[in-house]
Amino acid sequence: MIALAALIRRDIRIALRVGGGALIGVLFFLTVVVLMPFAVGPDLALLTRLGPAILWLGALLASLLTLDRLFMADHDDGSLDLIVMGRTPLELACAAKALAHWLAAGLPLVIATPVLGLLLNLDAPSTSAVALTLLVGTPALTFTGMIGAALAVTLHRGGLLLAVLVLPLSIPILIFGVAASQAAISGLSFGAPFSILCALSLVSFVVGPFAAAASLRHGLD
Amino acid sequence: MRLSGRGVRCVRGGREVFSDLDFEAPAGEALAVTGANGSGKTSLLRLIAGLLAVAGGSIGLEGGEAELTLSEQAHYLGHRDALKPALSVIENLAFWCDFLGGDASGTPASLTAAGLDHAAHLPAAFLSAGQRRRLSIARLLTVRRPIWLLDEPTNALDAAGQSLFAALMGDHLARGGLIVAATHAPLGIAARELRLGGTT
Numbered sequence: 001m002i003a004l005a006a007l008i009r010r011d012i013r014i015a016l017r018v019g020g021g022a023l024i025g026v027l028f029f030l031t032v033v034v035l036m037p038f039a040v041g042p043d044l045a046l047l048t049r050l051g052p053a054i055l056w057l058g059a060l061l062a063s064l065l066t067l068d069r070l071f072m073a074d075h076d077d078g079s080l081d082l083i084v085m086g087r088t089p090l091e092l093a094c095a096a097k098a099l100a101h102w103l104a105a106g107l108p109l110v111i112a113t114p115v116l117g118l119l120l121n122l123d124a125p126s127t128s129a130v131a132l133t134l135l136v137g138t139p140a141l142t143f144t145g146m147i148g149a150a151l152a153v154t155l156h157r158g159g160l161l162l163a164v165l166v167l168p169l170s171i172p173i174l175i176f177g178v179a180a181s182q183a184a185i186s187g188l189s190f191g192a193p194f195s196i197l198c199a200l201s202l203v204s205f206v207v208g209p210f211a212a213a214a215s216l217r218h219g220l221d
Numbered sequence: 222m223r224l225s226g227r228g229v230r231c232v233r234g235g236r237e238v239f240s241d242l243d244f245e246a247p248a249g250e251a252l253a254v255t256g257a258n259g260s261g262k263t264s265l266l267r268l269i270a271g272l273l274a275v276a277g278g279s280i281g282l283e284g285g286e287a288e289l290t291l292s293e294q295a296h297y298l299g300h301r302d303a304l305k306p307a308l309s310v311i312e313n314l315a316f317w318c319d320f321l322g323g324d325a326s327g328t329p330a331s332l333t334a335a336g337l338d339h340a341a342h343l344p345a346a347f348l349s350a351g352q353r354r355r356l357s358i359a360r361l362l363t364v365r366r367p368i369w370l371l372d373e374p375t376n377a378l379d380a381a382g383q384s385l386f387a388a389l390m391g392d393h394l395a396r397g398g399l400i401v402a403a404t405h406a407p408l409g410i411a412a413r414e415l416r417l418g419g420t421t
Contacts, residue, residue: 003319006315006319010312017307081299083320085270086320088320
């Protein structure tokens with residue numbers, strides 16, 4: 001437990017100090033969302049209808065942005081060797097790293113959502129519905145994205161490969177995240193899509209760390 | 222405790238680096254792995270550390286802790302120092318101490334032993350190559366592991382650092398530890414030599 005807490009603390013501290021984590025993601029999110037009204041035009045009804053989808057897409061792309069450093073930085077400086085050799089199971093260490101990444105890069109996106117909702121003409125209940133789905137859904141994006149990040153390390157390719165690997169995996173999360181938000185806004189049943197979104201998150205918590213750890217073990221060199 | 226390898230074969234990138242390698246390192250002794258560049262010194266250390274898969278033969282540890290694997294009882298000091306430039310010297314060391322299961326109260330003493338106590342609060346980004354090495358050495362001291370796998374440990378160390386490290390290695394051996402070091406330079410302690418690629 002001490003080992004995992006130390007790993008989480010270290011990763012968050014680095015993300016906050018270097019400024020590559022929280023701030024960059026939120027700025028990118030802001031940029032995507034701010035550009036949207038300019039592209040769509042001054043049609044408030046249309047913006048409201050597209051709002052949840054825009055927020056979700058922005059959050060998805062912003063969380064991808066910082067994901068490729070998840071294991072790459074540790075691989076490049078040799079830390080990953082020591083983490084693999086340590087007495088902490090690698091699966092748990094991967095889960096701890098993903099949790100730290102979400103706290104540093106995913107949670108700020110959720111916190112920024114209410115402000116950005118204003119730009120898309122979403123009222124308070126709609127914005128809180130989107131924020132709630134993002135709160136449940138962004139951990140799933142991080143934990144599935146972690147598989148891609150681990151593969152990118154083992155294949156010695158970063159950047160675009162990660163996006164190509166991770167985006168298909170995140171389609172179900174996107175579908176049910178947006179569906180739940182739309183349902184809340186239009187007064188349809190919010191429970192069903194939201195439950196499925198929660199289920200997707202729970203599955204990713206289990207599958208992500210195991211898949212990432214397997215990939216890291218296999219690709220050692 | 223005794224570390225031994227029988228008929229070890231190593232393949233990297235489809236090319237055989239060495240094969241049919243036998244070695245033995247009992248507790249309290251150091252094994253110096255020597256050989257030309259590319260003869261597989263680093264590969265051998267990574268095989269022992271469990272960071273590479275053996276392509277043939279076996280590497281085993283007799284008399285260690287039964288519940289732990291070989292790599293869980295070993296320290297690996299590689300070319301890369303596993304330091305985060307954004308963290309200070311003491312933060313880096315404290316992290317590895319917590320992660321590897323050491324006693325955090327011993328970190329200042331380890332820094333002093335490695336001759337880095339004056340730089341404890343300096344960000345690791347500003348350390349010189351030799352100071353980074355010293356910080357890695359402090360990691361070996363702050364968490365006890367019976368097996369030290371050292372890859373060119375004295376690289377970048379100044380003369381004082383080299384003799385300091387020789388003394389630390391001597392202490393480790395005296396406590397019943399075991400060292401396998403890949404090296405070009407003399408280690409400064411008595412060691413048997415394992416020469417790779419030297420058969421021709």
